[in-house]
Amino acid sequence: MATFMQCKGLTKEFAGQRVLDGIDLKVNQGECVVLLGPSGCGKSTLLNVITGMLAADSGTLACRGRTLDDPANGIHVAMRERGFSMVFQDFSLWPHMTVSENVAFGLRMQRVNAPRRARRVQEVLDQVQMGAFRNRRPDQLSGGQQQRVAIARALAVQPDLMLLDEPLSALDARLREDLKHELARLLRETGLTAVYVTHDQAEAFTLADQVAVMNRGRIEQCGTPEVIYNEPRTQFVAEFLGASNLMPYRRNGSSIVIDDGVLDLPGNGALAAESGQCLVRREAICISSERCCSGDDLVELPATCEQTNFLGDRHEAFATLPNGRLIRGFADGAVHRGGAVHVRFPASAMRFLSD
């Protein structure tokens, strides 16, 4: 697949604080890359560097072989010449223009003639199901409708690259769910290349071809949602995505000792680093009051049930191992607080992360 855009070692400082700390990112043609990370990790800053609103301090940014930013050589292409479009978190619709004037603006800047402009506006508004609201002003629309218009405005110009900065975060949970799927469909149908910023995991997994997990101005890991989830490379990625259990381990010759002897795994040592954290996802762990006929691959540890939470479709359970470590998993059958239970998971579900 052709590389569409590439960042190499981008950095940006604000008043001595390093907000972007060497970003390397590759976006392929037609893909949606989701930047996922906690608040304040620099996602918006990276997006603003890509749009050209901010100039990078060092590193390079290239798009389809054209260098857009290269401070070392004094290159900074102005934002208006990049041909990207953006959906803002706060919509940022022009309040004095109607819906169709808002959507038509980009086309007008490209000097598209009036009939073609009108046709395209109608087409895009229909795509986001806002055709009936053409002549309204933004302040006569609900939040969700405004966001649809903002998306239509960005789509109308058929941009090379579409940037979306937490476009759904100003909406309520229900609406977010609906629009999320719609956006995913739109991006697929139009085949647009997109960079999408969010701190919501579900949004990221629904929309992404590639997820780039960001932390403190760096990209910790980049990959498909499945890879990111199943093969997290760092503790941060593991903890940020989904609920999981982490136990320290160390290698002892060819075997691995987990949590100072809670568990010894013989013959597995070659796969892991000297010491680190052993990760088991919550959904891999089954907590039940009965022993199971233990299979080859199955690890089973005695524990005491601490608490159960009803989640709707099943119960989440917390149990303490004899050494006091708290493990979270799903309850299998009736489990009672204070009762003796068994914590069970397949050995293949363990991931070893170096420190």
Add this chain to the structure above:
Amino acid sequence: MLMVYLRARLPLLLCLLLLAVAAGYPLAVLFAQSVFPDILGGSLDGFGEAYRRILETPELPAMIRTSLAWAGAVTVVSWVFGIPCGYLLARTDLPGKLWARLSLLVPIMTPPYIAALSYILVMQEGGFADGLIGGLPEWLRLWFFSFWGVTLVMALASFGYVALAVEATLGSLPRRLEDAATLFGAGWVQRMRYVLLPLLLPAVFNSGLLVFLEALSNFGVPAVLGTRSNLPLLPAEIFYLITSWPADFALATSLSSLLCLFALVCMYGSRWLARLLGGGAFRPGEGALQPLGRWGKWAGWAFIGGLFLLSSVLPYVAMVLTSLVDSWAEAELTFTLRHYWALFEPGSRGLQALLTSLGLSLAAATICVLVGGYIAYVNVRSAGPLQRVLDGIALLPRVIPKIVMAVALILAWNAPWVPVDLYNTVWMLLLAYVVIYITDALNYANASLQRMGENLEHAASMLGAGRATVFTRIVLPRLRPALLAAWLTTFIVCMRELVASILLLPPGVDTTATFIFNQFEQGEIAIAMAMATVTILLSTVVLVVFQLRRRG
């Protein structure tokens, strides 16, 4: 039943009655007299005759047209001066913005008639310009004492409103709205045209309306400069119709009614236009600053500084110098405080005028604030048809030109059926000040009340507090900051008030403004300027003291 209804509506009825007697009744008399010139004599003869006379006297329609054109010109020139100032302040990295902002406040705080008097001192034959520059070119003098010169003086006094309104709007316009346009490839010009200007239009229109109405109904500048420039303007004309003998009230009231009509049409017209042309609400956000180059900064300051020079430095220097100079012998100035001593000499007319103004302004500001605060409270916190009537009447002092209100008050309290002898006493003037200048108190209290919820008042009522207790113990203390600001504004405005004073003062009594006006017209220019200096100093001191106390 009726008693219960009346008891519940008592505050509303009280406010309605107050406003109806103070403002509604005089205006009704004014309109009635403009239509039936002899109605005060008890006869309905001569219906519409005054309006017919306006149409048949060729000078009058021309004068009305000139007045409208002049007010329009003042508005346009104020836009030309004010919009760039507002842009420079809100959207560029101009250094020293605090000073630039202050330089806009000075002309706003200066009464236009004082600026006009000072300009006469500068531009007249043998004035400062002749004395200091040595010979003002004749064409410049001719230009100044003409339509455009008078326009310039008035615009210099008003462009600050435009600048501040534009700055406020531009400053709160979120930069994302422009960024979004830039992303689509819009350049500076296109951003201006499609994004900034349309969003700015309401502020431009509203401030323009303010300037237009002020110019149309301003009395000082037309009376001082218009008469010297062969430029007859409506308010001055009304003034001369009433004060020259024999007074022509029929013509004066019909011209006043026309002036009111213009004011109303302008107000509703511009509201309608602003709604039509766009605007739209936006959430305030951080604006973007346009970097000015070295030359840009120079040009920006040259613009603002030039305006400051013309609007403030020049008139103030002329004013203070005139009040201090003893003689102009052969380019050698000798200074004296003589004029000030004359002003403060016990028993002198100047001191009397100053004391009258002080007393009147203190009383008027206090009454305005108390009554205005109460009316605003009742208005904001009630509903129903009576409230809508109250809302409508409370608008009157805001829209009706001051000179019209003054004329109306003369008629209303001079009418044969009025039992009390209010007219020709100082109390008449106090009433006029309150009716004309209650607007600020109403506005400030309204804004403040709308921001605070009703719950604190409900809480007190639930604990058994009566209406009076709620108002004095809960509402008034919370309104205090707003009312203090209103008091200050009203006080300063009354201290220099010209038009009502000159029309309503009993013979032999002066206020500061009429003293300045009369002394100047009689050739006692140095004394007039000494009084102007003292008045402005006094209001500035009051202002500064209040500001310091609020900080401290």
